[in-house]
Amino acid sequence: MGVDSHQTYSRHAWLDTISRIWAWLFLLAMVLFFSLAGEGFFTAFNLQAILANMAILTIIAMGQTYVIISGGIDLSAGWVMGMAAVISATVMNSLPETTPVWLVVLSGLGVGLAAAWIAGLVNGILIARLNVPPFIATLGMFGIARGIGFLLSGGMPVPIYVKGLGFLGNGFLLYYHPTVGWSFLTPPAGLAQADLRNLTGYFPFVVIVMLVLLLIAHLVLSRTQFGLHTYAIGGNKEAAMRAGIPVARRLVTIYMLSATFAAIAGLVYNVRFTNGAANAGEAMLLDTVAAVVIGGASLFGGAGTVIGTLIGALIISVLANGLVIMRVNPFWQFIAVGIVIIIAVLIDQARAQFAQE
Amino acid sequence: MDAQTTTHEPVLRATGLVKRFGGLTAVNDVSLDIHPGEVVALAGDNGAGKSTLIKMISGVYRPDGGHIYLEGKEITMASPLEARALGIETIYQDLALCENLDATVNIFLGREPTKRLFGIFKQVDRGHMLAESNKVLERLDIKIPNLRRPIRQMSGGQRQAVAIARAVYWNARLVIMDEPTAALGVPEQRKVHELVKTLKSQNVPVIIISHNMQDIFAVADRIIVMRRGQKVGDVRAAEVTDDDLVSLMVGAT
Numbered sequence: 001m002g003v004d005s006h007q008t009y010s011r012h013a014w015l016d017t018i019s020r021i022w023a024w025l026f027l028l029a030m031v032l033f034f035s036l037a038g039e040g041f042f043t044a045f046n047l048q049a050i051l052a053n054m055a056i057l058t059i060i061a062m063g064q065t066y067v068i069i070s071g072g073i074d075l076s077a078g079w080v081m082g083m084a085a086v087i088s089a090t091v092m093n094s095l096p097e098t099t100p101v102w103l104v105v106l107s108g109l110g111v112g113l114a115a116a117w118i119a120g121l122v123n124g125i126l127i128a129r130l131n132v133p134p135f136i137a138t139l140g141m142f143g144i145a146r147g148i149g150f151l152l153s154g155g156m157p158v159p160i161y162v163k164g165l166g167f168l169g170n171g172f173l174l175y176y177h178p179t180v181g182w183s184f185l186t187p188p189a190g191l192a193q194a195d196l197r198n199l200t201g202y203f204p205f206v207v208i209v210m211l212v213l214l215l216i217a218h219l220v221l222s223r224t225q226f227g228l229h230t231y232a233i234g235g236n237k238e239a240a241m242r243a244g245i246p247v248a249r250r251l252v253t254i255y256m257l258s259a260t261f262a263a264i265a266g267l268v269y270n271v272r273f274t275n276g277a278a279n280a281g282e283a284m285l286l287d288t289v290a291a292v293v294i295g296g297a298s299l300f301g302g303a304g305t306v307i308g309t310l311i312g313a314l315i316i317s318v319l320a321n322g323l324v325i326m327r328v329n330p331f332w333q334f335i336a337v338g339i340v341i342i343i344a345v346l347i348d349q350a351r352a353q354f355a356q357e
Numbered sequence: 358m359d360a361q362t363t364t365h366e367p368v369l370r371a372t373g374l375v376k377r378f379g380g381l382t383a384v385n386d387v388s389l390d391i392h393p394g395e396v397v398a399l400a401g402d403n404g405a406g407k408s409t410l411i412k413m414i415s416g417v418y419r420p421d422g423g424h425i426y427l428e429g430k431e432i433t434m435a436s437p438l439e440a441r442a443l444g445i446e447t448i449y450q451d452l453a454l455c456e457n458l459d460a461t462v463n464i465f466l467g468r469e470p471t472k473r474l475f476g477i478f479k480q481v482d483r484g485h486m487l488a489e490s491n492k493v494l495e496r497l498d499i500k501i502p503n504l505r506r507p508i509r510q511m512s513g514g515q516r517q518a519v520a521i522a523r524a525v526y527w528n529a530r531l532v533i534m535d536e537p538t539a540a541l542g543v544p545e546q547r548k549v550h551e552l553v554k555t556l557k558s559q560n561v562p563v564i565i566i567s568h569n570m571q572d573i574f575a576v577a578d579r580i581i582v583m584r585r586g587q588k589v590g591d592v593r594a595a596e597v598t599d600d601d602l603v604s605l606m607v608g609a610t
Contacts, residue, residue: 013510223480225469228458232466235457242453243467244438302457 015351022347023294023311026340030315034322041325048204054317055210056081056272058310059265060281061288062217063258065309068292069221070254071234071301072127072134076141077262077288078281080119083149084112085266089158089276092165101164108270113263119145120259124252138255142285149278157277160270169271172201173208206268213264218306230254234301286334287316290341298348315340366429367392368562369414369445369531375422376409383409385586386423391531394560396553398573398594401583402606407566410583411533414564415447416440427530444530450539452520456509460501461490463508464523493526494518497555514545521552525561532556533564538572550575570599584608 035042060077067074088108095104119141126137173185177199180188187199221227229250232240241247262281269280291312297304319340320333367390376384384406391397401407412418414425416434425432427443434440437447454463462469465486472482490504499518501511508516517537524532534553538546546569553576556563567573573580574594582590582605590605603609 219478219480223474223478225471225479225481228462228469228481231458232455232462235455236453238451239453239455240466242437244441245467302455 015347015354019347019351020296023296023308023315023344027311027315027318030318030322034318034325038322038325041322044202045200046321046325048202048207050314050317050321051207051210052204052272053321054313055206056265056268056281057284057287057291057316058210058313059213059261059268060258060284061291061309061313062213062306063261064288064292065217065295065297065304065306066221066230066254067134067258068289068297068299069234069301069304070230070251071237072251072254073138073289073299074123074255074258075135075138075285076119076123076145077138077258078284079142079145079149079278080116080259081262081266081269081281081284082278083119083145083152083266084116084263085269085276085280086149086153086158086278087115087276088112088263088267088270089160090152092160092162092270093158095162101162101168104162104165105168105267105271109263109267112266113260116259116263116266117256120256120262121252123259124255127255128248128251146278153276153278155278157275159275162274165271166274168205169268169274171205173203173205174201176200176202206272209264209268213261214306214310217261221306226250226253231302234298234303236302286337286341287313290337290344291316293341293344293348298352299345300348300352367426368428370426370429371414371423372426373423374410374413374420374425376406376413376418377421382586384413384420387583387586387588388423389581389588389591391562391564393562394557396557396563396565396576396578398577398580399564399566399583400568400573400580400602400606404585405583405606406586407583408535409586411447411535411564411566414440415445415533441527444528445533446524446527446529446531447533448517448520448524448535448537450536452516454508454516454520457507459507460504460511460515460519460522461486463519464490464493464526466523468527489526490522493522496559497522497525497552499552512545513541514548517541517545517549518552521556525556525559529561531562531564533566535566536568537565538567538569546572570602573602574599582606 040046060081063077064074088111091111092104092108095107123137123141126132127134171185175183175187177188177191177195180191191199221230229240229245232243232245233247233250237247266276266280270276292304292309293299294312294315295304295308295310297308316337319336320330323333324330369391372388374384374387375382387410399407399411409418413420416437416439427445432443434443440447455466461483470482470485471479474480487504494501497518499522501515501518508519511519521532537549541549550572553563553565565572565577577594580590580592580594580597580602581588582602584606
């Protein structure tokens with residue numbers, strides 16, 4: 001501080017700006033590159049596939065966003081998702097065949113949610129009341145949820161035998177066929193099998209679900225007291241406590257929220273792939289933390305947005321899709337995401353270091 | 358109640374306060390009165406019991422003996438939150454601000470005003486917070502350009518000002534400041550002194566804990582000196598010198 005303090009502040013502002021916009025620029029550059037270099041990348045079909053493929057990741061990453069802003073981390077979310085997916089699948093299979101699809105889905109979701117909430121509640125109590133570091137508490141839950149998921153499913157994916165479920169997971173709001181025209185909710189009747197390839201769907205159901213959840217998560221985080229308290233706890237927990245914020249209660253809610261998103265993601269997996277697998281969310285730990293951190297959240301807590309996380313998820317999903325279209329071995333994706341997450345954290349640390357000075 | 362008695366009744370009166378930690382008596386039978394618009398410095402060497410005394414008044418510690426009266430009514434506080442609710446605001450050295458959030462949010466932290474959107478969605482009323490923050494800062498004659506910047510980007514003096522504004526906004530009846538200038542450069546120390554004087558001019562009494570003689574003589578009307586848990590001096594600032602104070606603090610005669 002002192003004489004050169006002005007310079008330090010403008011350096012902050014500069015770093016803040018960089019850390020805010022680099023992800024947008026990176027995404028834009030990637031989309032441009034793949035559009036020019038990859039055949040079939042920039043088509044309605046492919047762009048919608050990118051969005052549909054990122055739904056599960058994005059939904060879990062929303063919970064992770066709240067957790068990371070509060071200064072914690074949820075390592076267990078991916079395996080809680082798998083556990084919930086197995087439980088939902090089992091419940092859906094156990095219902096009588098005459099049960100309407102919406103009731104089947106709601107029952108699956110309800111029981112999956114209940115199981116996930118127990119996991120989230122345990123995480124929250126360990127962290128908020130018993131002062132277990134989030135890394136350890138959720139690492140423990142990682143193992144527990146994984147074990148339960150595999151035990152319940154016998155180590156195998158649980159296929160779901162419910163008619164019409166795949167329609168929900170893979171259907172579109174609108175369909176268009178060059179000769180038959182538009183139709184709503186279901187493909188036009190009477191199309192020959194060979195003719196189906198000319199059919200284009202618009203607005204996949206899972207993308208709509210993802211967008212609605214994004215909107216809610218964004219509004220709650222940016223506009224409500226709960227959202228503000230999440231930032232306050234991550235910024236200075238001691239100050240939040242002294243200001244009278246019920247910190248422990250908020251933290252329990254935050255971890256339960258993460259579990260809620262995990263259970264919903266499990267259900268999306270159920271309807272998309274018509275099965276439930278304990279390891280459905282195995283890749284989610286790297287991808288969700290990457291999405292959140294790329295999106296400008298700080299692993300020190302106190303910073304991050306839902307929109308940022310969406311950008312992070314888009315980057316990961318575009319990267320995965322683009323590599324396939326360019327016929328690059330998809331395993332490169334893990335390496336690329338790994339590198340991007342490290343870069344994001346380096347930027348964050350530089351920012352934190354300047355803030356210290 | 359006529360004006361005469363109002364001015365004579367102390368805002369805060371503590372009698373015979375005692376605090377023990379195991380075998381150690383940190384504060385031993387200390388009494389003090391704080392009057393409206395009075396700035397009282399609490400001086401003493403490390404371990405003299407200043408902090409312990411303040412923590413009893415601000416609700417952190419429960420006294421083992423003695424009584425505390427606020428505007429004539431005896432009070433007991435189970436937590437700092439209860440003390441705040443009564444109008445005793447303490448500004449700690451670390452200021453307890455969330456550096457990632459802006460000044461308006463920090464002023465309202467934990468007590469955010471809300472409004473309903475479409476009758477259902479209850480959201481934080483940022484416009485109200487900004488307007489009220491501007492009002493309180495104006496009242497304290499504090500100028501902070503762009504209240505929407507995170508505290509992280511503010512200078513030490515501005516942070517101190519936000520902490521004071523927070524205390525004042527919630528109608529503090531007594532403000533306690535713990536080493537308010539410890540981390541500040543000289544120009545910013547002056548700003549804090551001005552703020553204390555502004556509080557005084559608005560009849561809000563201030564207790565300042567300080568090691569800094571300049572602080573003490575710049576703002577204090579009265580100086581209470583502590584040594585080994587006891588009150589060893591209660592003098593008017595105008596009537597003593599640095600040397601007198603130091604002698605009282607270390608116990609030389």
